[in-house]
Amino acid sequence: MxxxxxxxxxxxxxxxxxxxxxxxxxxxxxxxxxxxxxxxxxxxxxxxxxxxxxxxxxxxxxxxxxxxxxxxxxxxxxxxxxxxxxxxxxxxxxxxxxxxxxxxxxxxxxxxxxxxxxxxxxxxxxxxxxxxxxxxxxxxxxxxxxxxxxxxxxxxxxxxxxxxxxxxxxxxxxxxxxFPQYAGFNPDDLTAVLRVLDKIRKVSREETVKGLSHKQDEESKNPVRFLSNSSIRKLMYLIEKQGSNEDLLIYLKVKYQRAGLxxxxxxxxxxxxxxxxxxxxxxxxxxxxxxxxxxxxxxxxxxxxxxxxxxxxxxxxxxxxxxxxxxxxxxxxxxxxxxxxxxxxxxxxxxxxLSYLKPLGSVVDVMIMVLDRSYMPEYLLMAKEIRDNGYNVMIYDGVDMSFKTQLMRAVTNDIHFVVIVGKDEMDKQVVTVKDLKTRKQSVLSRNEFTTYHFLNIITGT
Amino acid sequence: MxxxxxxxxxxxxxxxxxxxxxxxxxxxxxxxxxxxxxxxxxxxxxxxxxxxxxxxxxxxxxxxxxxxxxxxxxxxxxxxxxxxxxxxxxxxxxxxxxxxxxxxxxxxxxxxxxxxxxxxxxxxxxxxxxxxxxxxxxxxxxxxxxxxxxxxxxxxxxxxxxxxxxxxxxxxxxxxxxFPQYAGFNPDDLTAVLRVLDKIRKVSREETVKGLSHKQDEESKNPVRFLSNSSIRKLMYLIEKQGSNEDLLIYLKVKYQRAGLxxxxxxxxxxxxxxxxxxxxxxxxxxxxxxxxxxxxxxxxxxxxxxxxxxxxxxxxxxxxxxxxxxxxxxxxxxxxxxxxxxxxxxxxxxxxLSYLKPLGSVVDVMIMVLDRSYMPEYLLMAKEIRDNGYNVMIYDGVDMSFKTQLMRAVTNDIHFVVIVGKDEMDKQVVTVKDLKTRKQSVLSRNEFTTYHFLNIITGT
Missing domain, CATH: 3.30.930.10 (Bira Bifunctional Protein; Domain 2)
Known part of the structure; x- marks a missing residue:
């Protein structure tokens, strides 16, 4: 483009x-x-x-x-x-x-x-x-x-x-x-009453009472008289009734039975x-x-x-x-x-x-640093070994290949382990594993590395 | 409504x-x-x-x-x-x-x-x-x-x-x-050529050649002459070349080098x-x-x-x-x-x-039949026990509560096990477990049932 x-x-x-x-x-x-x-x-x-x-x-x-x-x-x-x-x-x-x-x-x-x-x-x-x-x-x-x-x-x-x-x-x-029969109001007003009650947790008691006593007229848009004071009192008393769940259930049952409802x-x-x-x-x-x-x-x-x-x-x-x-x-x-x-x-x-969900970091358990592209066959083999052991692994492959940038990539993305194989490691046939959480660094033989268990807990998601 | x-x-x-x-x-x-x-x-x-x-x-x-x-x-x-x-x-x-x-x-x-x-x-x-x-x-x-x-x-x-x-x-x-430089055609025609090649797996060789030799005129909508026969020949030869992957790569490299591309x-x-x-x-x-x-x-x-x-x-x-x-x-x-x-x-x-995906049946491992609603406390307890053991369980709860309908529900939905507790079982404090795959039926004591392992493999999804 x-x-x-x-x-x-x-x-x-x-x-x-x-x-x-x-x-x-x-x-x-x-x-x-x-x-x-x-x-x-x-x-x-x-x-x-x-x-x-x-x-x-x-x-x-x-x-x-x-x-x-x-x-x-x-x-x-x-x-x-x-x-x-x-x-x-x-x-x-x-x-x-x-x-x-x-x-x-x-x-x-x-x-x-x-x-x-x-x-x-x-x-x-x-x-x-x-x-x-x-x-x-x-x-x-x-x-x-x-x-x-x-x-x-x-x-x-x-x-x-x-x-x-x-x-x-x-x-x-x-x-x-x-509710209309119980509290004595016009059944046609039920939908409007329920709409007021639906907001009860979001507004003050006064607003609920106000909402029940006046409603907006469809045509004039002005507030018009709605439920009677007696209806409001009955309704508010019912919904504000305190008690155990059993008590509330019995209370209402008796009320409704008495009202013939x-x-x-x-x-x-x-x-x-x-x-x-x-x-x-x-x-x-x-x-x-x-x-x-x-x-x-x-x-x-x-x-x-x-x-x-x-x-x-x-x-x-x-x-x-x-x-x-x-x-x-x-x-x-x-x-x-x-x-x-x-x-x-x-x-x-x-x-x-509420901090019920802890930040989980990256899905990547292990990052392999690329210190020399000619070692790529070795990096690819190690990645396969780690993956076969059940871990998620990435090989660093970016525009900026400096050591510092690669390491920072793992740190900022909260990756747990980095694997380092440079000239030293290649010569000695070893692998350096850095635990970025504990800051511990281990040098493993190439054979040890193949079966190395980075963690008991493997990133599930 | x-x-x-x-x-x-x-x-x-x-x-x-x-x-x-x-x-x-x-x-x-x-x-x-x-x-x-x-x-x-x-x-x-x-x-x-x-x-x-x-x-x-x-x-x-x-x-x-x-x-x-x-x-x-x-x-x-x-x-x-x-x-x-x-x-x-x-x-x-x-x-x-x-x-x-x-x-x-x-x-x-x-x-x-x-x-x-x-x-x-x-x-x-x-x-x-x-x-x-x-x-x-x-x-x-x-x-x-x-x-x-x-x-x-x-x-x-x-x-x-x-x-x-x-x-x-x-x-x-x-x-x-x-391709235009290689096969000798106007670079402006590349998009049209690629459009023909993009369909190559869906059409016959003749249609590809025809698509390369004529294209639809934008205005008249009639086919007009497109690539020359020589260009088509060169292109078709290249894309039809047989050989190992290595051979093909070498072949093209030499061709492009010789053509100064x-x-x-x-x-x-x-x-x-x-x-x-x-x-x-x-x-x-x-x-x-x-x-x-x-x-x-x-x-x-x-x-x-x-x-x-x-x-x-x-x-x-x-x-x-x-x-x-x-x-x-x-x-x-x-x-x-x-x-x-x-x-x-x-x-x-x-x-x-290709039958790589086998039908997996239901997510439900076990269905509990409801033979008497008064036994519901027992059914609910059993369901919890099964669930706590790691299985997916449903309690039958339908409009038609006949024994036959309940059993058919499990069979048609490919549910592996049904649990049956009727009057007999209640009296004897036992549970009947029916394996619908093997048709085997077991009678377990209530204690055995609590720790019963229906299967080694639990439905994952």
Whole structure:
């Protein structure tokens, strides 16, 4: 290429690269997540990132969600090109997949999936347009056991990651759906009430109360009177009730029974709580919370969110719920389903902040310095020997071949060992091995080197 | 959701899902690829799928490549929204990343990356718009050693996969660039000649000769006279020359020397061949081929492609080359670079066809049948014990809970073991374990079961 005008090497706002140091740590996190998913019997699936807009949107009201539209550059030759978009989660494409393959899928169908999803939101600190999610979902499942199992997976994963300070918050949408009857307000206002409750962890108590007492008028945009003071009082009292999980469950059950309301939701929540406990989920990591409602419209039963108690401002890092009607967007068949999603990138950032993830350095265990290109046959042979012993090895091959630059390359990239063979070593048929962590230097005979064990622990990722 | 009009659960043409059976096998392939990459010291990187069109296109003439344009759904509020597209490979985003981080990157910079890429081509059998690539690239590398290393990685990978029948074809772009001087034709016709040669493995000899003797006129679209018969004869003789790799290299060197042509390319190819041999690449898997030119415009030196000799029609499954000028699209700095890309999906399809990949069944090692929901505490405890022993376990939880359906679920999903605890077993405090592969059934005491080893080999993926 000629010296021409340079293109600015910038990214689209809201998108980013993940450099090797972070990728090594993130890959470990991903591997851990997927191993826990597998251990509960979830099988891997992959679906397309690009989907039809009719599949992703419409039926559900995502009118306030910005997304990425996709068009084929040759669309102009195809007047009836379908409208496409990048998926915003893994759940809707899963529902499509299940509907499309309904006759042949194993039942129950338990799938794990990790993949990138896209939201067209305005980029902010810590908020990206492209991020990685890791999902599990159980479909064609008939009992609340499968909901509780999702919670057990969450619990197991966090324990495996060495995290102790977290809360898995559980609730049931059927309970929320009876709030109008319970607190005495118009059922048409339920969606607006749930929208206020969904922000409860991010705002002050005053703001929640204000949000319940006034709402914005659709037309005038001015605040108009919303719930009555009595309704607000009843609702706030319920969701602020303190006590053990058992106490809260009994309290609400009695309240609903007295009010003559359907207790299906509360019985399901009790059952789910019981199963969670049976599966070894520690009560101190579980929290019944009637104010947790979840944002997405498609939930129909149990719902769950997970907070790192040291970083509550991060929001939920693992959440989901039952969505018995989502698949019926695509088929007449009845497909009960439940599942949850880990925001891998968000969890990764949180774990970094909390120092749960140690920097892992390089994938390279050993770097061979090139002191004389005529010794290359020897370097290549040594590299093969090291590799055959199970280590990751690189031979330095750069533009600047000075000793100092080569050594600095290993030091700055956090490579554990360097192997040095110059004229001295060649003459004596020895190899110098420098441990850059301990600063120890060993001189080995060529034979010793062939079977030398650099470390017990070999870089896995 | 109400009984409303159903949305058709279809995919965009050219896109597809990968079901669990294939994903399990594909994940093993991915893990193997990445492990070999690591063993040669390549570090993982991730870049964004959505990039600016100025980054991906323009400078290079991809005018005949269809791609996917991306627009934010809220673009209408932003009149100056940047033009975006889905990346069509991992190399151009890497060049952007390197230019953007040039001051802080380790040198040499060796990176491995796996990710989806997108081409807007018309969907055909075996040709998809979304596919997975796994790349390695070495940047700031000064010698042909790094090119040879890429070939050694390819060789090592194929050997690890158990593939023996493959050819890594090597050549050098500098050699091709002298074809006009060598064969006596107008240098302006070189691009058109290379385009003909690039198809040589897909067409008959006659078609190649025809392609060299006539080309389509830009304006009239009629075939017009192209290379002279003498030029065609010279070129065809060269590229059809038979002999050992050494013989071919010597032959061309002498020819070029006699013609007074620059032999830098041929000397580099010799050197690369020598390094490949030193690194243990078997001569029978290596093939010097002066007709292999590679499609992309950005190659500047050594180039390589890999064919499965049992499936030549699949085309190259692992290919690349040196591209010393690509990064200079973005920066004044000089960044020599070389690399290659595995078409993971294509390789996967090929390995399936050649039966190199055995079906791996389910990730689930053991399924616990639910014969009575009141025994759930016992089932949950057993599941935990099995999981703690390192196996993947699922508890059956479906809509249809009949014994036959549960057993069929395990059989059709290729699950190795089922655990049966009904009233009989509960009364006697025993567990029935059925090996569905051997049809053997064992009755274990509850204590034996706790430490029971189902298999020596545990499902890895």
């Amino acid at each position: 000629q010296m021409s005008e340079k293109v600015s090497p910038i990214l689209v706002s809201g998108f980013r690269d993940t450099d090797p140091a972070d990728m090594i740590a993130k890959q470990r996190l991903i591997d851990e997540i997927m191993a826990v998913y597998r251990s509960f019997g979830f099988e891997p699936l992959d679906t397309a990132v690009v989907q039809l807009q009719t599949v992703l949107f419409e039926e559900f009201e995502y009118t306030d969600m910005d997304f990425f539209q996709v068009e084929n550059s040759r669309k102009f030759s195809h007047s009836e090109a379908p409208r496409m978009a990048l998926r915003f989660d893994l759940t809707v494409p899963l529902a499509r997949y299940v509907a499309a393959n309904i006759a042949t899928l194993p039942r129950p169908f338990k799938r794990a999936q990790i993949g990138k999803v896209y939201r067209g939101e305005k980029a902010q600190a810590g908020r990206y347009c492209e991020f990685l999610q890791a999902d599990i979902d159980s479909l064609f499942t008939g009992s609340v056991y499968s909901d509780a199992e999702i919670v057990a997976v969450m619990f197991t994963l966090f324990k495996k990651l060495g995290i102790d300070k977290f809360k898995i918050v559980i609730n049931n949408r059927m309970i929320c759906n009876l 359907d207790t299906t939701g509360i019985v399901e929540l009790e059952k789910m709580y019981e199963y969670c406990r049976m599966m070894g989920v520690d009560d101190k990591n579980l929290q019944v919370d009637f104010a947790m409602v979840r944002g997405l419209a498609y939930y129909t039963g149990p719902i769950f969110e997970t907070y790192l108690t040291e970083l509550p401002e991060f929001g939920s890092v693992f959440s989901g719920g039952r969505y018995d009607n989502l698949v019926s967007k695509f088929t007449e068949a009845n497909v009960p389903a439940t599942g949850a999603s880990v925001g891998v990138d968000r969890l990764f950032e949180a774990l970094k902040q | 109400q009984m409303s009009e159903k949305v058709s659960p279809i995919l965009v043409s050219g896109f597809r899902d990968t079901d669990p059976a294939d994903m399990i096998a594909k994940q093993r392939l991915i893990d193997e690829i990445m492990a070999v990459y690591r063993s040669f010291g390549f570090e993982p990187l991730d870049t964004a799928v959505v990039q600016l069109q100025t980054v991906l296109f323009e400078e290079f003439e991809y005018t005949d490549m269809d791609f996917f344009q991306v627009e934010n759904s809220r673009k209408f509020s932003h009149s100056e929204a940047p033009r975006m597209a889905l990346r069509f490979d991992l190399t151009v985003p890497l060049a952007r990343y390197v230019a953007a981080n040039i001051a802080t990157l380790p040198r040499p910079f060796k990176r491995a990356q796996i990710g989806k890429v997108y081409r807007g081509e018309k969907a055909q059998a075996g040709r998809y718009c979304e596919f997975l690539q796994a790349d390695i690239d070495s940047l700031f590398t000064g010698s042909v050693y790094s090119d040879a290393e890429i070939v050694a990685v390819m060789f090592t990978l194929f050997k690890k996969l158990g593939i023996d029948k493959f050819k890594i074809v090597i050549n050098n772009r500098m050699i091709c660039n002298l 620059d032999t830098t390319g041929i000397v580099e190819l010799e050197k690369m061949y020598e390094y490949c041999r030193m690194m243990g690449v078997d001569d029978k898997n290596l093939q010097v081929d002066f007709a292999m030119v590679r499609g992309l415009a950005y190659y500047t030196g050594p180039i390589f492609e890999t064919y499965l000799t049992e499936l030549p029609e699949f085309g190259s499954v692992f290919s690349g080359g040196r591209y010393d000028n690509l990064v200079s699209k973005f920066t004044e700095a000089n960044v020599p670079a070389t690399g290659a890309s595995v078409g993971v999906d294509r390789l996967f399809e090929a390995l399936k066809q």
